[in-house]
Amino acid sequence: MLQHVEEDFQDIRDAVRALCAQFPDEYHRKIDEARGYPEDFVDALTKAGWMAALIPEQYGGSGLGLTEASVIMEEINRAGGNSGACHGQMYNMNTLVRHGSEEQRRRILPKLASGELRLQSMGVTEPTTGTDTTKIKTTAVKKGDRYVINGQKVWISRVQHSDLMILLARTTPLSEVKKKSEGLSIFLVDIKEAMGSGMEVRPIPNMVNHETNELFFDNLEIPEENLIGEEGKGFKYILTGLNAERTLIAAECIGDGYWFIDRVSKYVTEREVFGRPIGQNQGVQFPIAESYIEIEAANLMRYRACALFDEGKPCGAEANMAKYLAAKASWEAANACIQFHGGFGFACEYDVERKFRETRLYQVAPISTNLILSYVAEHVLGLPRSF
Numbered sequence: 520m521l522q523h524v525e526e527d528f529q530d531i532r533d534a535v536r537a538l539c540a541q542f543p544d545e546y547h548r549k550i551d552e553a554r555g556y557p558e559d560f561v562d563a564l565t566k567a568g569w570m571a572a573l574i575p576e577q578y579g580g581s582g583l584g585l586t587e588a589s590v591i592m593e594e595i596n597r598a599g600g601n602s603g604a605c606h607g608q609m610y611n612m613n614t615l616v617r618h619g620s621e622e623q624r625r626r627i628l629p630k631l632a633s634g635e636l637r638l639q640s641m642g643v644t645e646p647t648t649g650t651d652t653t654k655i656k657t658t659a660v661k662k663g664d665r666y667v668i669n670g671q672k673v674w675i676s677r678v679q680h681s682d683l684m685i686l687l688a689r690t691t692p693l694s695e696v697k698k699k700s701e702g703l704s705i706f707l708v709d710i711k712e713a714m715g716s717g718m719e720v721r722p723i724p725n726m727v728n729h730e731t732n733e734l735f736f737d738n739l740e741i742p743e744e745n746l747i748g749e750e751g752k753g754f755k756y757i758l759t760g761l762n763a764e765r766t767l768i769a770a771e772c773i774g775d776g777y778w779f780i781d782r783v784s785k786y787v788t789e790r791e792v793f794g795r796p797i798g799q800n801q802g803v804q805f806p807i808a809e810s811y812i813e814i815e816a817a818n819l820m821r822y823r824a825c826a827l828f829d830e831g832k833p834c835g836a837e838a839n840m841a842k843y844l845a846a847k848a849s850w851e852a853a854n855a856c857i858q859f860h861g862g863f864g865f866a867c868e869y870d871v872e873r874k875f876r877e878t879r880l881y882q883v884a885p886i887s888t889n890l891i892l893s894y895v896a897e898h899v900l901g902l903p904r905s906f
């Protein structure tokens with residue numbers, strides 16, 4: 520793990536930075552204002568092979584680990600972009616790599632690597648059950664060689680910029696399983712085929728420029744070969760993806776954190792009020808220094824989570840703690856950055872308010888800070904279950 524910190528992956532950083540430099544602040548600002556999708560940016564990342572980092576070489580990818588993937592995501596955010604537009608493909612493909620059949624891997628992974636297909640969506644959250652995932656009500660019932668899906672999902676991101684989605688549904692009723700985490704399964708959904716033949720997509724306008732949707736399933740039929748892994752074991756599989764997602768998002772928050780620190784340090788050094796730079800005041804320096812310390816500490820936990828994940832070891836605690844620390848640190852850095860920009864922090868042309876909105880999301884999604892605290896209390900410290 521310490522080796523990762525010292526190694527720092529300079530070659531990957533330099534290459535991703537060079538690509539990101541072609542998409543400066545104005546590009547991301549305009550996309551945000553228009554509530555658009557950074558198609559050219561995601562395309563360039565795909566063509567350069569970065570979106571195929573986690574795909575093994577025999578399927579056309581570069582066979583890198585989560586550690587390297589996290590460096591790619593960090594650099595995108597550090598350069599002023601928002602990995603939220605495309606990070607889904609990274610953790611979703613990992614679910615397919617680890618749990619998909621050989622036939623599925625051969626059929627799909629080379630097309631993801633080439634950019635012919637995108638697998639950017641994961642449908643887990645439901646409106647009536649929220650974080651209580653094992654209680655989801657969407658069902659998949661086997662009929663002949665197909666599964667019939669009925670139910671509803673909410674906050675499902677990038678559906679309109681994806682060809683495939685991983686969907687979690689209950690295949691055995693809750694009342695018939697020993698443990699509530701049993702009887703759930705994951706499926707690959709062909710989005711274009713599903714739209715209009717059993718799946719309805721309703722976009723949710725939201726605070727961030729983040730394409731996210733309500734989904735309604737009314738007798739959507741999925742071929743049985745689209746079941747990933749064994750029926751009933753989907754919750755276990757989805758957790759692998761969630762650990763990857765949390766760790767990658769930790770890295771994105773670290774990238775955001777450094778972006779805020781760079782911007783605010785430069786601004787407070789140049790901005791003069793009362794005849795001297797505002798950064799000369801310790802009341803200004805300390806919150807910046809404090810959030811920098813927290814980002815550096817979060818970075819260590821991020822590398823620890825990545826190292827465990829890449830070694831195939833359990834990393835639930837570390838992935839959650841990395842996400843908690845990094846999201847908190849980037850939020851503190853965002854607050855210092857907007858505060859010390861004074862009124863200019865609110866002007867769109869400084870990009871601070873955009874990044875401020877973007878990084879705020881990670882206190883709630885993909886898992887809220889409270890639920891991480893609850894996980895650590897129960898699963899790491901062995902405290903009594905609260906739910």
Ligand SMILES: Cc1cc2nc3c(=O)[nH]c(=O)nc-3n(C[C@H](O)[C@H](O)[C@H](O)COP(=O)(O)OP(=O)(O)OC[C@H]3O[C@@H](n4cnc5c(N)ncnc54)[C@H](O)[C@@H]3O)c2cc1C
Nearest residue numbers: 641642643644649650674675676731883884885886887889
């Ligand atoms: C922009 C955006 C994109 C998203 N993208 C996706 C996606 O692509 N796929 C997907 O499946 N989901 C997605 N989500 C959903 C996201 O994962 C959930 O919003 C998040 O997990 C919180 O669930 P909830 O909104 O149902 O909140 P709830 O479960 O209703 O909880 C609300 C709040 O109550 C508190 N809380 C709840 N239970 C407890 C408890 N037991 N103890 C203490 N506090 C508690 C927490 O603070 C929590 O923030 C997205 C959400 C957003 C906002």
